[in-house]
Amino acid sequence: MRFRQVEDFVAVVESGSMRAAARRPGMSQPAITKSIRGLEEELHARLVQRSPHGVVPTPAGRAFLARARTVQTELRKAEEEVSELGGTSTGSITFGVVPAAVPILPEAVVRLRQQFRRARLRILEGYTHTLLPLVRDESLDFAIGVRAVVKVDPAFDFRPLFRFEYAVVARRGHPSRNVRALANLVDSEWISLTPQESPGGPLERAFSSAGLAAPQQVVRCDSHNIAVALLAKTDMVCIMSRSMLAQSPAREVLQPIPVGDVMPSYTVGMFTRRDSPLTPLAAAMAKAATAAARQLQRPA
Numbered sequence: 023m024r025f026r027q028v029e030d031f032v033a034v035v036e037s038g039s040m041r042a043a044a045r046r047p048g049m050s051q052p053a054i055t056k057s058i059r060g061l062e063e064e065l066h067a068r069l070v071q072r073s074p075h076g077v078v079p080t081p082a083g084r085a086f087l088a089r090a091r092t093v094q095t096e097l098r099k100a101e102e103e104v105s106e107l108g109g110t111s112t113g114s115i116t117f118g119v120v121p122a123a124v125p126i127l128p129e130a131v132v133r134l135r136q137q138f139r140r141a142r143l144r145i146l147e148g149y150t151h152t153l154l155p156l157v158r159d160e161s162l163d164f165a166i167g168v169r170a171v172v173k174v175d176p177a178f179d180f181r182p183l184f185r186f187e188y189a190v191v192a193r194r195g196h197p198s199r200n201v202r203a204l205a206n207l208v209d210s211e212w213i214s215l216t217p218q219e220s221p222g223g224p225l226e227r228a229f230s231s232a233g234l235a236a237p238q239q240v241v242r243c244d245s246h247n248i249a250v251a252l253l254a255k256t257d258m259v260c261i262m263s264r265s266m267l268a269q270s271p272a273r274e275v276l277q278p279i280p281v282g283d284v285m286p287s288y289t290v291g292m293f294t295r296r297d298s299p300l301t302p303l304a305a306a307m308a309k310a311a312t313a314a315a316r317q318l319q320r321p322a
Contacts, residue, residue: 023064025097028090030057031069035087038076088159095160096298113303114142118153118165121215121246122186122263123290126166129314134307141303149215149244150293154178157293163304164294166311174293182291183315188224189278189285191267192259196279204232204283211239213249213260224261227286250276261285265318290315 033043034054044051062069069083079087119127127145134141146153150167157165158177166183174180190207192199201207208229216223229236241258243249246266253260254275266272292308294300300308 023061025093027057027061028093030054031061031083032087032090032094034058034070034077035079035083038078040077092160113138113140113301114144115301115304115307116144116146116162117304117307118146118148118156118162118167120149120153120167120290121147121266122168122288123166123183125265125269126183126311126314126318129317130307130311133310133313137306137310138303141307143307147246152244154293157295160295160298163300164292164308166290167293169289169291177296178293179296180291180293181312182289183312184319185287185289186263186265187285187287188228188261189264189267190228190259190281191253191262191272191276191278192257193254193275194277196257196259196277198257198259199277199279201279202282204229204234204281207259207279207281208234208237209239210237211241211256211258212237213252213258214240214242215244215246215249215260215262216242224286224288228261228283231286232283 030043030049034040037043037045040051040054040058043049044054058070065082065086067082067086068080069086070077071080071083072078124147131143134143146156146162150165150170153162153165153167154175156162169180169182190204198207198210212225214223214225216225225240226236241252243252249260249262250272252258254271259279262272262276264278267276267278292311294308299305
């Protein structure tokens with residue numbers, strides 16, 4: 023098996039056709055077809071098939087695709103690491119962050135740029151349940167996410183960075199802005215930033231701690247920006263991290279509701295693959311993020 027065959031296979035699956043994959047420099051459709059057929063013969067399995075939507079992987083192809091992408095990523099990391107040691111590479115890092123960790127990014131990026139001015143960065147914002155699969159398949163070098171109450175998946179190492187607390191928030195001038203207890207907000211329409219498939223999120227935990235049933239009128243939202251926009255223009259309420267409430271535009275349009283009930287808190291930290299070390303550049307970014315998190319936690 024040659025690495026070029028692995029590259030050709032990934033290109034065919036990602037583009038959806040032999041013709042599209044052959045548009046790469048120095049390639050032709052017959053060469054791509056021959057490469058895929060040779061790979062299938064060597065593996066004794068059919069990897070791709072035609073469908074109304076183009077060329078798609080078979081079940082065996084999907085299993086091979088996950089490994090093929092890992093091979094590509096590991097080789098890229100090896101090439102960059104060797105180049106970095108020789109002082110000839112600009113290098114690249116791709117990592118993910120949850121909204122609660124966004125406040126540490128400016129300081130972290132500045133710290134990295136002081137050491138690696140030519141480094142290429144790609145930052146993906148999302149929630150932990152969407153970021154971890156990308157760390158697992160090495161689409162991301164690491165993710166800064168929220169540790170759930172349950173035990174961390176053994177496939178990952180987790181390094182705590184900081185803890186953050188939640189607050190009940192609503193638009194400025196909200197009719198319930200002076201409410202002092204969650205019990206008085208049970209009938210409100212809520213926004214939850216926790217996906218449906220992840221029970222026991224901050225909204226449910228806050229109401230449970232107060233001895234209350236979770237509210238029934240809940241809009242679930244996977245986007246912090248959309249949640250802020252909805253809150254700013256409606257009478258909906260939400261449980262949001264205080265660190266995000268302090269950031270623009272939330273701080274300009276939202277305000278905390280001073281309920282006396284205990285609000286949940288969570289640990290934000292860095293998830294990395296246990297079986298794959300970070301490149302020197304990714305390790306430098308992780309170190310910069312750790313330093314920025316300490317700065318965030320330092321008393322003013």
